[in-house]
Amino acid sequence: MTGSHAAVLEGYTVLDCSIAMAGPFAAQRLGDLGADVIKVEPTVGEWQRFAAAGGAQGNEINVSFLSLNRNKRSVALDLKSDGGREALLELVRSADVFLQNYRPGVAARLGVDYESLRAVNPSLVYVSISGYGEDGPYRDRPGQDLLLQAMSGAMFSAGRDGDEPTPAGQYLADAITASTAFEGVLAALLHRERTGEGQLVTVNMLDALTTLQMQELSVFTIGGKAQQRSGQPHAHVFIRAPYGVFATSDGYLALAFADLRQLGPLIGEPMFEGWSSEVEGWTRRDEVHALTAAKLSEKATAHWLDVLGSAGIWVGPVLDYADLVADPQIAHNGTFIEYDHPTEGRVKTPGFPYRFSATPPQIYRGAPLVGEHTREVLAQAGLTTERIDQLLDTGAAVGMPVPVEP
DSSP, X not given: OOOSSOOTTTTOEEEEOOOTTHHHHHHHHHHHTTOEEEEEEOTTOOGGGTSOGGGOOOSSSOHHHHHHOOSEEEEEXXXXXXXXXXXXXXXXXXXXXXXXXXXXXXXXXXTOSHHHHHHHOTTOEEEEEESSOSSSTTTTSOOOHHHHHHHTSGGGGSBBTTSOOOOOSSOHHHHHHHHHHHHHHHHHHHHHHHHOOOEEEEEEHHHHHHHHTHHHHHHHHTTOOOOOOBSSOBSOTTSOSSEEEEEOSSXXXXXXXXXXXXXXXXXXXXXGTTOOTTTHHHHTHHHHHHHHHHHHTTSOHHHHHHHXXXXXXXXXXXXXXXXXXXXXXXXXXXXXXXXXXXXTEEEEEEOOSOOOSSSOOOOOOOOXXXXXXHHHHHHHTTOOHHHHHHHHHHTSEEOOOOOOOO
């Protein structure tokens, strides 16, 4: 699966000691750009290997782990043992980035906190991801995606007044935190290129989700506008009606920022005549939504896409995953990638969110088996064959058998 293009992060080594989604996803992004990402996992394997998202199982690697750990090599070490911890410190000496999302305090107990690793490698970029912060009153709360979404305030920016707040249909907190950590690594590496200085980078899910709402929260903190949901299921409290998803006679339609005087004749709603989008679009938001919904429900999605789209109104289809994967723009963009995995067969997953003309991201390898690269990586770090065998024999490390020559 190795490509022929140069890789923008080729030559950088990342030690990924993270679990679940946010950390592994950030490390995978680095691997996609050519970094040598070494996943350091427990000797039994990271728990995400055994917790299938959506109930989707694989042959030897379930879909959750498969989707978040491509372009990595696996080293399986028992960091609670002296031998396993010492082996990790050997890897740290030549690493560029160390990434972990242990619960606060765990890294220090294992002896792999920033100060301990900095003593071994002063130029190391150390990234620590947490749920709520490294310290403070919430530091020990579980950093789980839904709980962070609930705390972020975002659930009250959409939906119907009186209904339960609705979370996003993605693991939004994890994904945004992964992207934030990815940005932090790149910025810290750039600083190191200029100064030779490593540093500690801390990222937490609560801040990542909060700062994502830069515009919405500024409307509240600066403009003094409260989150007031409407009686109708409006898509955003800080945007005038009509704005949201509407049922048609055969499906759904997304409609945004339509001018009421233009929209009225197109959908056959005389009430909008004389109404201003910047007045009634706010003061009569529920009524605008209800009238629009009633008219749009009378005809098919394709009809409204043609009529409204041709008039320059911002309108679009509402796709499910099957529609998305088959969409012509998605195909044109090459959004999904396919490759062969040794145990899972032909794999099709989302690809890369960025493009580089000279150093494009690539698939170098699929998600590894537990300890698949332990021998290889430890040997590259300078450990002798005898020492590696000792680690494996004592259970301080787990690795694949040495291939037998035919």
